[in-house]
Amino acid sequence: MRQPLIAGNWKMNGSKAETVELLNGIKAGIDQITTSEVAVCPPFPFLYLAEDILQGTPIGHGAQDCSREENGAFTGQVSAAMLKDFGCTYVIVGHSERRLFNGETDAIIGRKYALAVEHGLTPILCVGETLEEREQGKTEEVVARHLDGVLESGGIDALAKGVIAYEPVWAIGTGVTATPEQAQEVHAFLRERVAKKSAEVAQGVRILYGGSMKPANASELMAQADIDGGLIGGAALKAGDFLAICKAGD
Ligand code: PEP
Numbered sequence: 001m002r003q004p005l006i007a008g009n010w011k012m013n014g015s016k017a018e019t020v021e022l023l024n025g026i027k028a029g030i031d032q033i034t035t036s037e038v039a040v041c042p043p044f045p046f047l048y049l050a051e052d053i054l055q056g057t058p059i060g061h062g063a064q065d066c067s068r069e070e071n072g073a074f075t076g077q078v079s080a081a082m083l084k085d086f087g088c089t090y091v092i093v094g095h096s097e098r099r100l101f102n103g104e105t106d107a108i109i110g111r112k113y114a115l116a117v118e119h120g121l122t123p124i125l126c127v128g129e130t131l132e133e134r135e136q137g138k139t140e141e142v143v144a145r146h147l148d149g150v151l152e153s154g155g156i157d158a159l160a161k162g163v164i165a166y167e168p169v170w171a172i173g174t175g176v177t178a179t180p181e182q183a184q185e186v187h188a189f190l191r192e193r194v195a196k197k198s199a200e201v202a203q204g205v206r207i208l209y210g211g212s213m214k215p216a217n218a219s220e221l222m223a224q225a226d227i228d229g230g231l232i233g234g235a236a237l238k239a240g241d242f243l244a245i246c247k248a249g250d
Helices: 016-032 044-053 080-085 096-101 106-118 131-135 139-160 180-195 199-204 215-222 239-249
Strands: 005-009 037-041 060-063 090-093 122-127 163-166 207-210 229-232
Touching: 005 090, 005 207, 005 239, 016 037, 016 044, 016 239, 037 090, 044 060, 080 106, 090 106, 106 122, 106 139, 122 139, 131 139, 139 163, 139 180, 139 199, 163 180, 180 199, 180 207, 180 215, 215 229, 215 239, 229 239
Parallel strands: 005 037, 005 229, 037 060, 060 090, 090 122, 122 163, 163 207, 207 229
Antiparallel strands: none
8 A cells, every 4th residue: 555645846936934834834734634644845945944843743855856966066056965964855856847947858867866865865756748748649658758767777676765756747837637537547657667677666656646736636636546646836835725635645
């Protein structure tokens, strides 16, 4: 049985005061959540607030990215080791916004993933197709390529140490959600692809759905056999909505 994971991707939002308020809001309601694992991924400068405020709670925290390099002369970058130092347990790698705006390739993402694992973090690997790719019937080809980037660099052992997030690019921040059937189809495809390497890892690996998940559609999505939780963007910025999604995962 896979424990559902609900992770909030806060992206580049919030002030210091708003972050404190959001962290405290989630903390105040966490007792209602009985089964789901819950984590938040604030922007880098606010990780210390998450580490401090969430201390002693079951809420984990992570970052939205890490460097592909171990350390050194890489101005502006943040290493996996630094994230670990700030109490992170998770790090998102390969988000479509980073693939798009920062030119991240599968090879780069594979290196980030490997460094995260090496430093004891759990990477959340994002995979997903654009609308154009879906319309061209290339969804499976694209998500397979994203997954294989990690399989090729770290092998099945690395994949066993992470979480996969299927995030159709056309559903991110658009208010358009994949139907439960559309999402389940891709999740099942991803799990089968992992099973070709190891049936045991395929059974254990959590595959989250991300893309305009909100309280109104979370239960239906997470009721699907291969959907093991959610990576939540916009709806993670309101404590009440985020907790409602976490509850839907229970
Ligand atoms: C995301 O960017 O990871 C995401 C799922 O965003 P949203 O929920 O806003 O679509």
